[in-house]
Amino acid sequence: AGGDPFAEAPGELSDATDGTNQAPQANDAPLIVHTGSMSLEVSDLRATIDQATALVSSLGGSVAESHEENSDGHQGATVTYRIPAERWTEALAGLRALGQRVLSEDTDAQDVTTQVIDLDARIANLQASELALQGIMGRATTITDVLKVQQELTAVRGNIESMIAQRDQLANQAALGTLEVAYTVPVDEAAVATSGWDFGREVDGALAALVRVGQGLASLTVWLLIVVLPVLIPLALIGYVAVRVRRWYLGRQPAPRTPSV
Secondary structure (H helix, E strand, O other), rough: OOOOOHHOOOOOOHHHOOOOOOOOOOOOOOOEEEEEEEEEEOOOOHHHHHHHHHHHHHHEEEEEEEEEEEEEEEEEEEEEEEEEEEHHHHHHHHHHHOEEEEEEEEEEEEEEEHHHHHHHHHHHHHHHHHHHHHHHHHHOHHHHHHHHHHHHHHHHHHHHHHHHHHHHHHHHHHHEEEEEEEOOOOHHHHEEEHOOOOOOHHHHHHHHHHHHHHHHHHHHHHOOOOOOOHHHHHHHHHHHHHHHHHHHHHHHHOOOOOOOO
């Protein structure tokens, strides 16, 4: 009692992970993760998106995300599809046919079969270790032993759940490829040039500008009459008087004599 609980079952952990609980063999078909992007030029944005959605749905896929934009004469949308791996090529061909022309296309295929097999094997080994630890827990006789084994069980369970999540994510990505499609409508330059222009609005704008000019002139006149003139009139009077006084003073001075020869 009180000894190392792991020493009480020598070889138990190794026996539980000696290969008798290895992961099941993977299916013959490889696991391929398909991803890609495509850019299509279309004439009718809404109609094309509806047709594409119907096409993908008919192949067993779905829309994962979408975003549309319509501003300043520019129409476009970006839609992300999840497509069954076995219908990937068919979906690409069908989507290409919906556009007036394909502006760009980029696809990638990554084989994750080895990763999934490796994760399956590691999960099986950890599950076997978990069973062995549970057996040791049942024979633990002290609180110290119980806590020690419980710590090991918690760590093993955390690793199992993490690896299962990784494996399931890879399996999901392999089952359903991800394709992002950008739809764009050709820009009508004439429509863009005239968009937002209105004759009546331009007339209103010109009249408003004329009114503002008139208001500015009226404001200037008011300032001249109220502020500037009361200052200029006294200054003008003072200047006039100064000039008259100077002339009067100069008129009283005797003319200079001309020297006789």
